[in-house]
Amino acid sequence: MKYLIPLLLALACVPLLSPPDYFIHLGVTVLLTAVAGTGWAMMGRYGLVSFGHGAFLGIGAYTMALLWNMAGLTPWIGIPIAVALAALVGVMLGYPCFRLKVVGHYFALVTLAAGEIVRILITALRDYTGGSLGMTPDRVPPEQGLLAMQFDKAGFWWLALLAWAGGLLAWWLLDRSMASKALAAISEDEDAAASIGIRVTREKLRVTLISTALAALAGTLMAQYRMYLNPESLAGLGISLQIVFGAIAGGMYAPLGPTVGAIITIGLEEVLRIAFGTEFTGGAPFIYGILLVLFMIYLPRGIVGIVERKRRSAAAPLGLPAVAK
Amino acid sequence: MNGTLELNGIHAGYGDFQALFGIGLRVEPGEAVGVVGPNGAGKTTLLRVISGLIRPTSGNLHFGGQDLATTPAHLLPSLGIAHVPENRRLFPHLTVEENLKVGAYSPSARAHFAERRDRVYDLFPKMKQRRHQLAGTMSGGEQQMCAIGRALMCAPRILLLDEPSAGLAPIVVQQVFDLVRRIREEGLTVLIVEQNVAQVLRVVDRAYVLETGRVAAEGRSAELVADPAIRRSYLGGH
Amino acid sequence: MDPFLLEALVNGILLGGVFALPALGLNLVFGVVDVVWLCYAELVMVGMYAVWFLYTQLGWPLWLAFAACLPVVSLLGILLHQLVVRPLLSAPPINQVLATGGVLFLLQGAMTLIFRTDFRSLGVDMPPMEVGEIFVSGTKLAAFCAALVGAGILWAFLKYTYVGTAIRAIARDREVMPLMGVNPLRIYLIASAVGGALAGLAACLLVVQLDVHPFVGLSFGPITFMICVMGGLGNMLGGFLAAFIMGIIVSVGGFWGSTEFSYVVAFAFFIVTIFARPRGLFAR
Numbered sequence: 001m002k003y004l005i006p007l008l009l010a011l012a013c014v015p016l017l018s019p020p021d022y023f024i025h026l027g028v029t030v031l032l033t034a035v036a037g038t039g040w041a042m043m044g045r046y047g048l049v050s051f052g053h054g055a056f057l058g059i060g061a062y063t064m065a066l067l068w069n070m071a072g073l074t075p076w077i078g079i080p081i082a083v084a085l086a087a088l089v090g091v092m093l094g095y096p097c098f099r100l101k102v103v104g105h106y107f108a109l110v111t112l113a114a115g116e117i118v119r120i121l122i123t124a125l126r127d128y129t130g131g132s133l134g135m136t137p138d139r140v141p142p143e144q145g146l147l148a149m150q151f152d153k154a155g156f157w158w159l160a161l162l163a164w165a166g167g168l169l170a171w172w173l174l175d176r177s178m179a180s181k182a183l184a185a186i187s188e189d190e191d192a193a194a195s196i197g198i199r200v201t202r203e204k205l206r207v208t209l210i211s212t213a214l215a216a217l218a219g220t221l222m223a224q225y226r227m228y229l230n231p232e233s234l235a236g237l238g239i240s241l242q243i244v245f246g247a248i249a250g251g252m253y254a255p256l257g258p259t260v261g262a263i264i265t266i267g268l269e270e271v272l273r274i275a276f277g278t279e280f281t282g283g284a285p286f287i288y289g290i291l292l293v294l295f296m297i298y299l300p301r302g303i304v305g306i307v308e309r310k311r312r313s314a315a316a317p318l319g320l321p322a323v324a325k
Numbered sequence: 326m327n328g329t330l331e332l333n334g335i336h337a338g339y340g341d342f343q344a345l346f347g348i349g350l351r352v353e354p355g356e357a358v359g360v361v362g363p364n365g366a367g368k369t370t371l372l373r374v375i376s377g378l379i380r381p382t383s384g385n386l387h388f389g390g391q392d393l394a395t396t397p398a399h400l401l402p403s404l405g406i407a408h409v410p411e412n413r414r415l416f417p418h419l420t421v422e423e424n425l426k427v428g429a430y431s432p433s434a435r436a437h438f439a440e441r442r443d444r445v446y447d448l449f450p451k452m453k454q455r456r457h458q459l460a461g462t463m464s465g466g467e468q469q470m471c472a473i474g475r476a477l478m479c480a481p482r483i484l485l486l487d488e489p490s491a492g493l494a495p496i497v498v499q500q501v502f503d504l505v506r507r508i509r510e511e512g513l514t515v516l517i518v519e520q521n522v523a524q525v526l527r528v529v530d531r532a533y534v535l536e537t538g539r540v541a542a543e544g545r546s547a548e549l550v551a552d553p554a555i556r557r558s559y560l561g562g563h
Numbered sequence: 564m565d566p567f568l569l570e571a572l573v574n575g576i577l578l579g580g581v582f583a584l585p586a587l588g589l590n591l592v593f594g595v596v597d598v599v600w601l602c603y604a605e606l607v608m609v610g611m612y613a614v615w616f617l618y619t620q621l622g623w624p625l626w627l628a629f630a631a632c633l634p635v636v637s638l639l640g641i642l643l644h645q646l647v648v649r650p651l652l653s654a655p656p657i658n659q660v661l662a663t664g665g666v667l668f669l670l671q672g673a674m675t676l677i678f679r680t681d682f683r684s685l686g687v688d689m690p691p692m693e694v695g696e697i698f699v700s701g702t703k704l705a706a707f708c709a710a711l712v713g714a715g716i717l718w719a720f721l722k723y724t725y726v727g728t729a730i731r732a733i734a735r736d737r738e739v740m741p742l743m744g745v746n747p748l749r750i751y752l753i754a755s756a757v758g759g760a761l762a763g764l765a766a767c768l769l770v771v772q773l774d775v776h777p778f779v780g781l782s783f784g785p786i787t788f789m790i791c792v793m794g795g796l797g798n799m800l801g802g803f804l805a806a807f808i809m810g811i812i813v814s815v816g817g818f819w820g821s822t823e824f825s826y827v828v829a830f831a832f833f834i835v836t837i838f839a840r841p842r843g844l845f846a847r
Binding site for chain 3: 047049093096097100101102104105106108109110112113114116117120121123124236237238241244245248280281282283284285286287288289290291292293295296297300
């Protein structure tokens with residue numbers, strides 16, 4: 001945590017050096033992907049593996065965009081509403097799951113179904129959402145840009161940075177709280193945790209709330225930054241698995257893991273795009289796929305997980321898993 | 326290939342937990358041998374080592390001259406080793422006959438399926454009546470019969486029985502030991518693990534007493550029954 | 564009864580037959596190996612490409628292309644097991660699922676690289692048949708019959724062969740299998756091969772009804788998973804019945820609203836089912 005504040009300040013100064021637009025674009029994309037991945041990992045690391053987190057990007061993004069296009073409500077207000085709505089949906093879905101002990105494979109597949117429902121709903125409501133063709137938020141003249149959250153890349157850099165810092169702060173606060181220990185106990189053995197007085201459903205709901213809210217926040221900012229929404233990139237199994245992949249590749253047990261994962265996934269995509277152009281469409285998922293398999297077999301804790309373990313085993317020769325400070 | 330089972334200096338356990346400390350044991354062809362002892366003495370572990378479900382960390386074990394420590398577990402039934410596990414472990418959702426069929430899975434046993442099944446039905450006529458019943462719906466004693474029948478399907482030379490009387494009503498326990506006696510009469514070698522010491526000593530020729538993973542005593546059944554220490558610990562002290 | 568509703572109902576049953584095959588394959592693999600193949604629909608997709616390629620590009624007769632598709636996808640199932648699942652047999656379930664999710668990307672990517680994203684059509688169709696007041700698509704009816712035959716062969720295999728009986732046994736008790744002379748790793752491999760072959764058969768039946776493209780798996784993959792969960796993961800009979808329930812919901816839902824709407828109803832029905840019966844409709 002102590003390196004994080006200087007890092008944030010340094011990153012905040014980046015736009016002042018007027019770097020190329022492309023660099024800022026990559027940075028914003030990485031940061032927002034990292035926010036979604038961080039959100040996913042908040043649940044994932046406690047064994048609540050969601051294959052439907054794309055849905056929350058979608059609910060957030062479309063709520064915000066529809067409020068703007070149809071009611072003229074600025075994203076500054078639209079985003080909090082959209083995030084709250086997405087988190088509410090998350091909790092409404094989570095509550096019966098947790099009460100009825102839908103866990104493991106079953107939980108993953110329920111979330112998968114939920115993600116698909118959202119994707120199909122967005123497509124089916126094409127009169128409002130544009131269906132699979134996607135939609136664009138209405139543009140405003142540049143002088144009203146600030147009010148409508150339509151501004152240059154630097155502005156989004158700061159917004160994305162803020163969201164990313166928010167995600168890390170949430171992670172840090174959760175780690176410091178008793179909730180983290182309760183959740184760890186729940187993921188070990190739910191019945192045992194309940195028997196020592198941990199309120200399983202409540203703890204799970206709380207982390208679901210944070211997780212889905214972060215995903216929705218990432219979704220709204222992505223949409224607003226791109227000024228374009230479509231169901232494939234903001235809901236459904238494909239994007240949901242990409243979020244999971246990023247978080248896993250980086251390491252879902254460390255706060256910076258999903259961020260490292262976002263750098264890897266976005267970096268990989270860009271390298272492949274530049275190296276092969278459109279000739280190599282499909283190259284990126286192909287290589288993702290191989291990497292995901294290799295990560296699962298050889299590095300299930302992700303890249304950051306390996307680095308952390310090395311550091312810990314140097315610091316704590318007893319090899320006990322250090323509890324996060 | 327004389328079918329002697331021989332264990333020397335067997336150490337074994339689960340992960341960091343060691344359950345057996347240098348066990349030596351020998352079963353001659355045609356013998357019935359018991360392994361008795363309190364809960365947690367390592368009796369079940371011993372059988373699991375013999376049938377290859379757990380690998381010993383040191384020591385050697387042979388059956389009929391074949392080194393079992395390096396033989397994959399699933400090849401042991403073809404060598405003539407059949408293991409009736411603790412709690413029977415039938416496939417409850419398969420019929421009695423299908424359970425027998427799984428018992429005859431080894432290539433060498435498949436060719437003789439019909440003939441061996443009929444032999445099992447001769448031995449346990451009740452199983453013939455229930456051949457199409459789901460195994461899980463039978464009583465404990467019937468399930469034990471089915472489990473023994475399933476083990477017999479590979480035409481074993483030695484039968485390993487793990488707590489055949491566990492969880493059964495006293496009268497059924499009596500029936501199960503009668504079964505064991507009949508199997509002996511068929512000429513089968515039997516190694517039986519039991520907590521019901523009084524009963525098992527009536528069936529076997531010799532027995533080993535296991536305590537905390539070590540052989541605490543061994544001898545002929547009659548000698549053990551007469552041993553005051555054994556009487557005190559296992560036979561109710563009379 | 565309204566003939567159009569009746570037609571929707573009949574189509575739902577026919578659709579259920581096609582859903583049933585991948586559901587059987589997934590449940591077989593899950594029941595035996597205890598791993599969910601998240602890329603199952605993508606195995607089907609590869610099979611669809613195989614048929615399309617052999618038939619339209621190499622000019623093979625259709626029946627031969629179908630016959631070749633089964634071993635190809637079966638081999639893919641074997642490779643998936645040996646290269647991806649087997650190293651992870653003792654890993655946490657979620658790692659296993661995610662690794663097969665990696666294969667999902669891999670196969671989508673590979674097919675995009677080879678065949679690009681164009682929609683490919685086989686261009687074969689059978690004339691519709693008029694039965695009483697309703698029309699039934701000949702292609703769908705043929706696919707349905709083939710699915711039933713496939714399911715019947717699977718049933719006979721599981722019921723009457725030693726390996727099939729061992730497969731049913733291992734689904735309940737893995738640890739005791741070596742005592743029966745069964746090598747579990749071999750059974751896993753056989754189940755994976757059979758699971759792959761079922762995906763291959765499903766591919767043959769789908770390729771005559773749907774255009775192939777690298778993401779076609781996403782259109783029927785999710786509903787296949789839901790069918791399996793509704794029937795109870797690993798419960799093959801349950802999955803088989805659930806496939807028909809889902810087929811009817813999708814088809815009749817489409818009769819009252821749009822196709823998309825019908826999928827929303829089907830998925831919502833799935834979620835409600837799981838809340839009502841968390842271990843599947845047919846859990847004992």
